Amino acid sequence: MTETLVPQGAVPTAQSLSTQQALNRAMRDILASDPKSLVFGEDVGKLGGVFRVTDGLQAEFGAERVIDTPLAESGILGMAAGLAMAGYRPIPEVQFDGFAYPAMNQLISQIARTNYRTRGTMPMQMVLRIPSYGGIRAPELHGESIESTLAHVPGLKVVSPSNPHQAYHLLRKAHEMPDPVMFMEPKSRYWNRGDVDFDNPGDLAGSLVAHEGEDLTIITWGAMVAKAVEVAELAAEDEVSIEVIDARWLKPLDEEGLVASVAKTGRAVVVHEAPRTAGLGAEIGQLLTERLWGRMQAPVERVTGYDVPTPAGDLEDEYIPGIDRILFGVQRSLEY
Structure with missing residues (x-):
């Protein structure tokens, strides 16, 4: 070292x-x-x-x-x-x-x-x-x-x-x-x-590119960013280039940053722990549809928690999106 x-x-x-x-x-x-x-x-x-x-x-x-x-x-x-x-x-x-x-x-x-x-x-x-x-x-x-x-x-x-x-x-x-x-x-x-x-905070506005890629964009935040980066590294072994966007600011969303990444890759998977229905994945998916209609190569995929009360204890391992579920979401998008 x-x-x-x-x-x-x-x-x-x-x-x-x-x-x-x-x-x-x-x-x-x-x-x-x-x-x-x-x-x-x-x-x-x-x-x-x-x-x-x-x-x-x-x-x-x-x-x-x-x-x-x-x-x-x-x-x-x-x-x-x-x-x-x-x-x-x-x-x-x-x-x-x-x-x-x-x-x-x-x-x-x-x-x-x-x-x-x-x-x-x-x-x-x-x-x-x-x-x-x-x-x-x-x-x-x-x-x-x-x-x-x-x-x-x-x-x-x-x-x-x-x-x-x-x-x-x-x-x-x-x-x-x-x-x-x-x-x-x-x-x-x-x-x-x-x-x-401490002396160089960097740009604190909007979203952040956590991992650069060309074939597909994963948009996520919080604890899911590390998992998404791990997925990107695994996908690279199969020559799939994934960009990971850390949304960070969930209100207001960095619309320009999210759109720019997906405009480049043509595909998007949104990952979050919250339940699927009316989650921020739906808001982000609609934003991408409005701004990139006709330019995306696949519908926006969502990999999320389930529409049940958040479970306690060991059951959350089944509830929270893991590496395999995120990879399946990536695969579904790439199959279009």
């Missing part, structure tokens, strides 16, 4: 971190630089969060800025709305994706609408962190995929990082936005490591 030598006294701009560590560092940097920022949620303080994403923040910044709340999601998001109205920039956490359901009234009726209804005089500047998706064999309501529910609500932005570098920089970017941002963290990827370049 070739080792990159750093001059004595110089601080390297890139570090190898897990996604959990990258998010922790992002919040630490936000809290240190912005006194109006607060982190709060269930067990985020003394415990450091269920996934230890907020580990050490309360000890460093105090219990008035990193706050343990009661087990009441409606109260957490109601508190976030009030703080944002008062000029604070809260970073609330909903402990698990499925726990967001009791707070949908606060989210849809207050947080998503206030900036619009006050003509920008009262922005809801907040980042709602949501450990999301399955892959850890958790109990009921601990492995949901609620991105299409959130993306359907006008006034909300939705983003889902797929690696540590994105986790750090997208959280910092989301914190600066005037609109509320739903930050969906793939919980099964918390412990995966990668380089985070």
